[in-house]
Amino acid sequence: MIDSSDGKETKQINLQKRFHYRGRFEQTLIYLGKLFRMFIYQNDWKALPMAALIAGLVTFVVGQNLYVTQEGTLTGCFALVCICVWNGFFNSIQVVCRERGVIKREHRAGLHITSYIAAHMIYQACLCAAQVLITIVICRIANITFPARGLVTNSFILDLAITLFLITYAADILSLMVSCMVNNTTTAMTVMPFLLIFQLLFSGGFFELKGPVTRVSDFTVSKWGLNSLCAIGNYNKLGMVTLWNTVFKFRNIEVEGEKPLLQAIKDLEQRNMVDEIVLRSGEYNQSADYVSTAANVTNCWFHLILFIVIFAVLAVLFLEFIDKDKR
Amino acid sequence: MVISLNLVFDVIEYALFSVGAFRVFKLCGEKGYYALIPGKRFFVLGDLSGRDEDGRMAGVLEVVSFLLSVFDGQFGIFNGDSRLAILFSIFSFTLMIMGIVYKMRVCAGVVRMFGVSRNWMLLWFFSPGLCLVIWGYGAHYDPVNLGKDEENAKVAGYAPAKIGGIEAQTAPSRSGLYINVRKRTVQEFLKKRYLLNNIVLTIPNGSLVLLLGGSGSGKTTLINAITGYEKADATIYLNGQDLYKNYDRLKYKVGMVPQQELLRLNDTVHNTLEDAAMLRLPAEFDRKQRHDRVVEVMQNLGLEGGKDGLVSKKSGGQKKRISIGMELITDPELFILDEPDSGLDGVIARELFERLRTIADSGKIVIAITHTPDRVIDLFDKIIVLARDANRVGRLAFYGSPEEGRAFFGKPTMESIVRSVNRKEEGGEGRADEFIEKYARMVAEAAGQEDGGKEAGAPADRREEDK
Numbered sequence: 001m002i003d004s005s006d007g008k009e010t011k012q013i014n015l016q017k018r019f020h021y022r023g024r025f026e027q028t029l030i031y032l033g034k035l036f037r038m039f040i041y042q043n044d045w046k047a048l049p050m051a052a053l054i055a056g057l058v059t060f061v062v063g064q065n066l067y068v069t070q071e072g073t074l075t076g077c078f079a080l081v082c083i084c085v086w087n088g089f090f091n092s093i094q095v096v097c098r099e100r101g102v103i104k105r106e107h108r109a110g111l112h113i114t115s116y117i118a119a120h121m122i123y124q125a126c127l128c129a130a131q132v133l134i135t136i137v138i139c140r141i142a143n144i145t146f147p148a149r150g151l152v153t154n155s156f157i158l159d160l161a162i163t164l165f166l167i168t169y170a171a172d173i174l175s176l177m178v179s180c181m182v183n184n185t186t187t188a189m190t191v192m193p194f195l196l197i198f199q200l201l202f203s204g205g206f207f208e209l210k211g212p213v214t215r216v217s218d219f220t221v222s223k224w225g226l227n228s229l230c231a232i233g234n235y236n237k238l239g240m241v242t243l244w245n246t247v248f249k250f251r252n253i254e255v256e257g258e259k260p261l262l263q264a265i266k267d268l269e270q271r272n273m274v275d276e277i278v279l280r281s282g283e284y285n286q287s288a289d290y291v292s293t294a295a296n297v298t299n300c301w302f303h304l305i306l307f308i309v310i311f312a313v314l315a316v317l318f319l320e321f322i323d324k325d326k327r
Numbered sequence: 328m329v330i331s332l333n334l335v336f337d338v339i340e341y342a343l344f345s346v347g348a349f350r351v352f353k354l355c356g357e358k359g360y361y362a363l364i365p366g367k368r369f370f371v372l373g374d375l376s377g378r379d380e381d382g383r384m385a386g387v388l389e390v391v392s393f394l395l396s397v398f399d400g401q402f403g404i405f406n407g408d409s410r411l412a413i414l415f416s417i418f419s420f421t422l423m424i425m426g427i428v429y430k431m432r433v434c435a436g437v438v439r440m441f442g443v444s445r446n447w448m449l450l451w452f453f454s455p456g457l458c459l460v461i462w463g464y465g466a467h468y469d470p471v472n473l474g475k476d477e478e479n480a481k482v483a484g485y486a487p488a489k490i491g492g493i494e495a496q497t498a499p500s501r502s503g504l505y506i507n508v509r510k511r512t513v514q515e516f517l518k519k520r521y522l523l524n525n526i527v528l529t530i531p532n533g534s535l536v537l538l539l540g541g542s543g544s545g546k547t548t549l550i551n552a553i554t555g556y557e558k559a560d561a562t563i564y565l566n567g568q569d570l571y572k573n574y575d576r577l578k579y580k581v582g583m584v585p586q587q588e589l590l591r592l593n594d595t596v597h598n599t600l601e602d603a604a605m606l607r608l609p610a611e612f613d614r615k616q617r618h619d620r621v622v623e624v625m626q627n628l629g630l631e632g633g634k635d636g637l638v639s640k641k642s643g644g645q646k647k648r649i650s651i652g653m654e655l656i657t658d659p660e661l662f663i664l665d666e667p668d669s670g671l672d673g674v675i676a677r678e679l680f681e682r683l684r685t686i687a688d689s690g691k692i693v694i695a696i697t698h699t700p701d702r703v704i705d706l707f708d709k710i711i712v713l714a715r716d717a718n719r720v721g722r723l724a725f726y727g728s729p730e731e732g733r734a735f736f737g738k739p740t741m742e743s744i745v746r747s748v749n750r751k752e753e754g755g756e757g758r759a760d761e762f763i764e765k766y767a768r769m770v771a772e773a774a775g776q777e778d779g780g781k782e783a784g785a786p787a788d789r790r791e792e793d794k
Contacts, residue, residue, distance in 0.1 A: 105583075
């Protein structure tokens with residue numbers, strides 16, 4: 001209310017025409033355009049050759065036995081998860097915190113945080129998809145043998161691509177959330193290794209977890225990613241070579257002047273029973289987490305999508321507090 | 328019943344700390360019983376010694392450790408070889424390390440507060456309680472550095488100084504900018520801290536106003552309160568409309584150029600302004616109107632040449648102009664700039680302020696903060712002088728034309744005016760309270776108020792305290 005010159009209180013006068021300003025959808029498009037421009041100007045494109053380099057190194061080391069033996073599959077799948085988590089983390093760990101001041105200024109000027117995060121999510125989805133494509137191409141170049149059929153889509157490559165995408169994207173949105181939480185890039189880069197170690201240690205597959213700690217792995221992107229990758233690769237139907245290799249190492253042990261293990265190995269090889277033994281030993285190493293059914297794989301995908309949604313919501317909530325930043 | 332040595336040590340240490348901190352708090356004018364409350368005692372200690380953030384963290388860690396130990400006593404979570412017990416132990420150990428670090432940082436502040444050797448930190452490492460008992464009860468130890476320097480100034484500001492202040496005498500006018508900031512406070516943990524108090528003035532349209540004041544006097548806080556971005560207990564009217572009540576609509580009528588260059592350096596000048604126009608201009612503006620507006624702003628600010636170059640490649644002056652351009656896009660009625668000339672040489676700064684003069688001449692209100700005012704003071708219509716009172720709360724020390732300001736303060740330059748209200752520790756004359764009261768009296772007299780500048784318990788009380 002305003003005091004008018006004659007002393008009476010008069011109703012507030014709206015001298016301004018009421019305009020409407022750009023809503024969330026239009027703002028998302030504005031920021032999306034900005035992010036794609038930045039992809040070129042700000043060297044974000046370097047994430048793509050980096051993804052190729054990392055995928056190349058990993059497939060060179062662990063690619064040969066991927067989807068051939070259980071051990072090779074577990075190691076290879078774990079390495080693939082590592083690639084995805086690494087790529088995802090590095091894609092977005094600094095994207096928000098490095099321009100926090102700019103966001104605060106734009107928020108003051110009418111920016112919707114949901115639009116800002118939505119633009120980032122769309123942009124990061126494209127980046128993750130490109131990285132997954134590169135990783136799969138590298139796997140093909142490295143002559144990794146893939147199973148003939150997929151479990152969910154009938155195409156193994158498509159199943160693999162969806163899984164790798166969801167792992168990368170979930171890790172990406174997790175680090176986006178962290179980037180929204182922290183105030184500067186130094187803090188973000190300090191937090192990131194802890195997140196990475198947590199994801200890798202608690203994946204539940206490569207490092208054995210027992211007791212209540214196993215429940216912790218349910219909250220990791222890596223566990224559901226690893227389960228999905230092993231499931232689509234028929235992990236439980238593959239042979240386990242560790243037992244045979246161990247026996248082979250002890251083949252020259254002598255008992256009363258004879259070498260019974262060597263004799264047994266020769267005998268089994270002559271009877272073409274090695275593959276059967278490897279497969280039989282694999283049967284004793286099966287895991288319910290890696291059961292090759294479409295239901296299991298879609299369950300893993302569901303968990304990864306759930307993480308993405310939760311991390312995105314939390315990212316928005318954290319960034320909504322940007323006005324509280326101290327100068 | 329078996330009592331462990333650890334427990335005995337913990338109890339003794341807790342008792343020593345409580346007894347010592349009780350006395351230290353009393354010496355510093357704080358409530359003694361805070362010393363008994365886990366967490367709170369470190370918060371207060373940190374606050375008193377100018378290490379408020381470290382104190383807060385140390386306090387939080389103490390509370391968490393305390394709760395964990397209670398939890399352990401109840402459920403024995405640290406006992407046994409289970410993985411959960413190991414996990415809790417690791418967590419507890421990590422907290423312990425963090426706790427030691429933050430407590431040592433608090434110690435550094437307390438050592439400074441008492442003016443004792445840093446060697447005391449060694450004893451503090453083993454027994455903070457013993458240190459506090461010695462410092463609290465020892466005849467030779469006094470908290471000499473309490474609140475006497477910039478860092479310790481954080482402890483102040485819990486209430487405005489009891490001196491006369493300007494009161495709102497006038498009703499908001501239909502045109503121009505009416506400012507009545509009754510108070511601006513922040514909640515710090517469990518305490519409310521005053522940043523600003525009683526700032527009342529009206530700025531007519533078409534004015535270029537200089538906001539003056541020393542570091543920490545509340546200049547940026549005031550402009551954030553005026554823009555409505557950090558709301559205060561205030562009434563702000565812009566051309567007859569309540570800015571706070573209509574914030575969502577009127578925020579587009581307020582342009583605020585921050586002190587830092589908050590720009591995306593890897594975007595082009597044109598795209599930066601184009602995006603700003605998309606975001607800030609009403610959706611009713613079509614593509615051509617928007618483009619025309621961007622071109623107009625670029626022309627007005629001399630950004631046409633090199634508009635397709637990256638912002639990162641531009642000079643400091645050009646970046647400032649881009650930053651200003653982002654706000655000018657909406658043709659704001661109120662335009663506020665926080666140190667727009669920082670990092671610019673005299674010629675470029677002069678040119679920048681001349682552009683601001685032109686903007687003001689078009690009927691806008693332009694408020695600018697600068698730390699080098701004298702080179703451009705001839706361009707300004709009014710000056711606002713903010714000063715920290717005895718309790719370091721930002722108050723209005725003067726509002727008027729530059730000539731009136733020189734006469735009011737008896738100083739020839741703007742910089743000497745600022746120096747006169749700055750505290751002595753900052754190299755100033757420490758006359759802030761004198762001018763705050765003088766200005767309040769002047770306004771009261773002008774408004775015909777006989778009791779102006781004589782709030783309950785004011786100047787006389789302060790003089791009593793001074794004695």
